[in-house]
Amino acid sequence: MNRPWTQLPERSNTLALWLIRWIALRLGRLAGRALLYPITLYFLLTTGEARRGSQQFLRRALAREPNWRDQFRHMHCFAATILDRVYFLTGRLEHFAMTIHGSQSILDQAESGRGCILLGSHLGSFEALRGLGVHQRQLPIRMLMNTAHNPMMSQLLDVLNPELAQGIIPVGGPETLLKVSESVEQGCLVGVLGDRVAPGEKAVACRFFGQQVDFPTAPIIMAALTGCPVILCFGLYRGGHCYEVHFERLAERVVLDRRCRQEQVAVWVQRYVDRLEHYTRAAPYNWFNFYDYWQDAPLVDRARVKVRRPQRFARQLEMGWQGLWTLLLSNMLLLVTLGLSGLWPLRRVWRTARDTPCQVVAGDWVIVLGMRLQHNQVSRDYACRLERAVVLYRADPQRRILLVGGQTGCRDSEAARGREYLLARGLPAEALVVEEQSLHTLDNLRHARQLLEKYQTPSLVLVTSRYHLARSEALAQGLGLCPVLCAAEERLRLDLLTVWRLVVETAYLHWYEVYQRWAHWIGHRHSPAEIR
Amino acid sequence: MEALSPFELEVARLLVETLHLEDIHPEHIAPEEPLFNDGLGLDSIDALELALAISKTYGFQLRSDDQQNLQVFASLRTLSAHIALNRAR
Numbered sequence: 001m002n003r004p005w006t007q008l009p010e011r012s013n014t015l016a017l018w019l020i021r022w023i024a025l026r027l028g029r030l031a032g033r034a035l036l037y038p039i040t041l042y043f044l045l046t047t048g049e050a051r052r053g054s055q056q057f058l059r060r061a062l063a064r065e066p067n068w069r070d071q072f073r074h075m076h077c078f079a080a081t082i083l084d085r086v087y088f089l090t091g092r093l094e095h096f097a098m099t100i101h102g103s104q105s106i107l108d109q110a111e112s113g114r115g116c117i118l119l120g121s122h123l124g125s126f127e128a129l130r131g132l133g134v135h136q137r138q139l140p141i142r143m144l145m146n147t148a149h150n151p152m153m154s155q156l157l158d159v160l161n162p163e164l165a166q167g168i169i170p171v172g173g174p175e176t177l178l179k180v181s182e183s184v185e186q187g188c189l190v191g192v193l194g195d196r197v198a199p200g201e202k203a204v205a206c207r208f209f210g211q212q213v214d215f216p217t218a219p220i221i222m223a224a225l226t227g228c229p230v231i232l233c234f235g236l237y238r239g240g241h242c243y244e245v246h247f248e249r250l251a252e253r254v255v256l257d258r259r260c261r262q263e264q265v266a267v268w269v270q271r272y273v274d275r276l277e278h279y280t281r282a283a284p285y286n287w288f289n290f291y292d293y294w295q296d297a298p299l300v301d302r303a304r305v306k307v308r309r310p311q312r313f314a315r316q317l318e319m320g321w322q323g324l325w326t327l328l329l330s331n332m333l334l335l336v337t338l339g340l341s342g343l344w345p346l347r348r349v350w351r352t353a354r355d356t357p358c359q360v361v362a363g364d365w366v367i368v369l370g371m372r373l374q375h376n377q378v379s380r381d382y383a384c385r386l387e388r389a390v391v392l393y394r395a396d397p398q399r400r401i402l403l404v405g406g407q408t409g410c411r412d413s414e415a416a417r418g419r420e421y422l423l424a425r426g427l428p429a430e431a432l433v434v435e436e437q438s439l440h441t442l443d444n445l446r447h448a449r450q451l452l453e454k455y456q457t458p459s460l461v462l463v464t465s466r467y468h469l470a471r472s473e474a475l476a477q478g479l480g481l482c483p484v485l486c487a488a489e490e491r492l493r494l495d496l497l498t499v500w501r502l503v504v505e506t507a508y509l510h511w512y513e514v515y516q517r518w519a520h521w522i523g524h525r526h527s528p529a530e531i532r
Numbered sequence: 533m534e535a536l537s538p539f540e541l542e543v544a545r546l547l548v549e550t551l552h553l554e555d556i557h558p559e560h561i562a563p564e565e566p567l568f569n570d571g572l573g574l575d576s577i578d579a580l581e582l583a584l585a586i587s588k589t590y591g592f593q594l595r596s597d598d599q600q601n602l603q604v605f606a607s608l609r610t611l612s613a614h615i616a617l618n619r620a621r
Contacts, residue, residue, distance in 0.1 A: 174568050174605040177580035178596035202575070221577050225584060258552070 023328055024086035029095055029241075032083050038331045040076040044068075048409055050075075050290035057293060060209045061284035077285040081125040081237050088131030089160040095241055098132065102247035105231060106189070110139050115184030116229045119219050119250065121195040121276055124286040128235035128243045130164065130191070142167045142183050144176075144192040171198070177222060184226045191233075194219045194272060195289065204266045206273040209280075211294055220268045224254040232275055236283040244283075248275060330511040345470075345509035349502055352470040356487040358388065363399065363461035363484055366392050367448050369441065369472060370405015370414030371465075378421050381465050382414070385488040386421050388463050392486065393427055401427070402451065404435040404444040441468075442475050449479055460484065466492045467501040471509050478516065536563055536608075543612045550585040551578050563609040571607075579605060591620035 024032050044051060054074045058066035066074075087095055109116050118141065120126045130141060147170040157165040169179050169190070183190050194216055197203045203214035223230045230250040238244050250272060256264050280287055333341050368389045371382035378386065389401050401422065405414025413436040422432055435451055438444045452458050462483035464472050469485055476483050492498070536544060536559065544558035551574065565571040568579070583594040592615075598604070604614045 171576075173602065174574075174576055174579035175596040175598075175601045176576040178576075178583055178594060178601075181580055181583075182596055200575070202577070218577055222580075225577070225580050261552075 024083060025090070029083070029087065032328075033080065035328050035331055036076060036079045036083065039327060040072060040079050042327055044072060044075055049292075053290040053292060056296050057287050057289070058284065060294070061281065061287065074285050074287075077237060077239075078288050078290070081127070081286075081288075084125065084237075084243075085127045085156075086160060088125070088127040089157060089164060091131060091161075093131055096128075097242045098128070098245060099242070100132075100245045100247075102249075103245075105249045106139065106233075106247045109229065109231060110187075110189065113187045114228060115186065115188045115190065115226075116231050117184070117219055117223045117226075118189045118191040118231055118233055119272060120191060120193050120233050120235075122193060122288045123195070123234055123276065123280055124236040124283065124288075125243070126191065126193065126233075126235055128237075129233055129245055132245065140186075140188045142169055142188045142190050144169045144171060144180060144190060146171045146198060177225075180222055181226045184228045189231075190222075192219050192222070194269075195276060204262075204269050206266070206270045208273050208277055209294070213294060215269050215273055217265050217269060220254055220265050220272075221256075223251065224256045224265075227253060229253060232272065234276075234279045236279065236286050238283070246279065250275070327511055330507075330514040333514055334510065341514075342506055342510050345513060346502075346506040349467070349470040349505045349509055352473065352485070353466040353487075353492050353502065356466065356469050356485045358487045358490055360392065360461050360484055360486045361395075363392075363459045365452060365455075365458050366399055366401045366461045366463060366486075367445075367483065368401060368403050368418060369444050369462070369464040369468070370403065370408075370418060370438075372408050373410040373412065373414060373417055376410040376412055376417070378417050381488070382418065383421065385463050385465060386418055386425075388486060388488045389422065390425050390427065392461065392463070393431060397431070400431050400433060402433045402435065402448055404438055404448050406436050406438050406443075408439055441472060442479075445472070445476050445479055445481065449481055461486050463488055465489065467498055467505055471505050471512070474509060474512055478512075534563055536561070537612075539616060540608055540612045543615060544608055546585055546589060547582065547608070550581055561608055563612075564607050566607060567605055567611070586615060590615055590618075592618045 023035075051071060054071050055066055058070050058074060062070065084096070087093070106118075118129075120129070130143070132139070145168050147168065157168070169176065169183065180190050197214050197216050202217050204217050205212040206215050208215075219230070229252050232246075232248040232250050234246045236244045236246070251268065254268060366389055368385050371379055371385070373379065373382075393399055393401060403415040403418040403422075405418065407413045413434075415434040415436045419432050419434050423429060433451065435444075435447045438447045452460070460481060460483035462472060462476060463486045466487045466489050469487060473483070473485055540563055541558060544561045547553070547561075548556055548558050553572075556572075561572070568574050574582075587593050594601070594604070600614075603610055605611060
């Protein structure tokens with residue numbers, strides 16, 4: 001790298017978006033669908049919060065303990081609708097068999113020239129409806145969308161269908177609802193999803209699957225203020241190439257009395273929620289709210305989860321998208337070469353794990369990569385990394401130790417628990433620096449880079465478990481950092497768990513290599529910034 | 533606290549009445565305080581209700597494509613000034 005690492009730009013989303021379009025439209029739906037299986041497996045293995053959300057929901061919907069097959073099916077259904085979204089947004093409906101129920105109500109509405117509120121949800125695919133609207137029946141649909149919380153989706157839309165993107169009404173600012181009201185006056189059908197409450201949004205508790213959950217009141221109040229009808233719509237995915245779109249008229253007009261407005265709004269929202277429950281029971285695998293929807297988490301954790309939920313969710317979704325489409329290519333290569341392309345990264349992971357020393361002489365900064373806590377406690381492997389930091393510090397007390405690792409599913413951050421551990425081992429507080437934002441290895445390194453920016457060319461030592469070394473090194477190099485590696489364990493011990501971890505690391509590294517070459521090939525010469 | 537002009541007080545009354553802000557006295561609204569997010573904590577639904585009430589009372593429409601909207605809705609003072617400038621009755 002010739003340029004100093006602080007000046008390297010971060011890569012944008014363009015590449016991933018381009019990939020999505022390319023795979024879906026060039027390789028075709030069949031190839032895309034074949035790749036959904038490894039992708040679903042990847043999701044299932046790596047997104048803990050989403051998996052727990054799925055589990056909590058399925059437990060309610062199926063009225064039994066869900067097994068891994070149920071969860072696989074759930075995530076697969078989600079991944080399938082994401083793929084199909086590309087076709088819907090580009091108006092390629094010829095791939096699909098669509099059954100439409102209650103279409104008369106929506107056609108009548110469009111013909112009358114009066115607008116309405118089209119109230120949907122994250123059950124199934126609202127995109128199916130949008131595809132239908134724009135390309136088949138010329139329904140003037142405009143979407144109310146939180147573009148700030150969903151940058152990836154809005155960018156995808158921009159790429160696939162700029163015309164449709166124009167029709168989005170972004171949430172935020174006093175004029176949002178004025179825009180809705182004007183659109184309704186012009187005869188537009190304004191789509192809004194009514195099953196997630198944004199932070200600071202007004203909500204009312206409704207009964208959903210036998211328990212009270214908050215739902216936003218805005219859609220109903222919007223209808224009351226603009227005096228227009230409310231039509232419910234659900235686009236359910238029925239497997240294969242079948243979609244089922246349901247329209248139902250919820251209200252011809254919502255009239256609210258000033259004195260008991262709150263109660264009346266609650267009644268209307270409950271009617272929507274009842275229909276939502278009905279359709280959710282009819283197609284449970286279409287439920288795409290992969291988070292703690294009923295707030296089953298213990299009260300202590302809830303306060304934190306609640307504050308962080310929207311950001312976390314948006315972020316997860318974005319990671320998911322990035323992951324999805326970059327992983328595709330890696331998987332394809334492995335399939336085509338019958339796994340041979342994995343040999344090289346396997347060799348690198350293995351050699352680095354075996355040969356890296358655990359004694360290091362030079363280096364002013366010791367970066368200790370965090371690791372997921374177990375029951376809010378430092379795990380065995382993480383303790384090993386921290387012990388190595390203790391040894392390094394004692395060898396040269398001028399060194400400072402940077403602990404990186406945010407909150408990954410537990411109450412405390414990885415770095416905070418690591419710091420406590422080191423303090424208990426007698427290291428002085430002034431030698432320790434913590435970074436608590438990052439959620440995965442690449443993030444760890446990126447934040448470390450940011451924190452160390454102010455020091456003139458610091459010399460770095462990177463401490464992590466042996467199996468994790470090769471990937472960390474590759475990612476660090478991609479970010480322009482050139483650390484000296486230091487293994488946490490004295491030597492590599494091969495048990496079953498370590499072998500499995502080496503294999504997983506190989507898959508990660510393969511993915512990373514593929515992505516880097518690909519990026520290089522099509523002219524994005526900067527290192528990928530989105531792979532975990 | 534800074535005193536409200538008579539017209540600002542009138543708009544403040546309309547605001548409190550329209551949005552059912554029962555725990556707020558119109559005289560106590562600080563004229564320069566932000567209406568949205570911080571300050572009074574109004575949201576875009578309140579903005580729509582307010583716009584409807586303004587159109588009924590003063591006979592002119594607030595439009596969403598108005599570039600000045602953010603400024604108009606910034607505080608009671610800016611809102612009152614905008615109404616005074618555009619009112620039809």
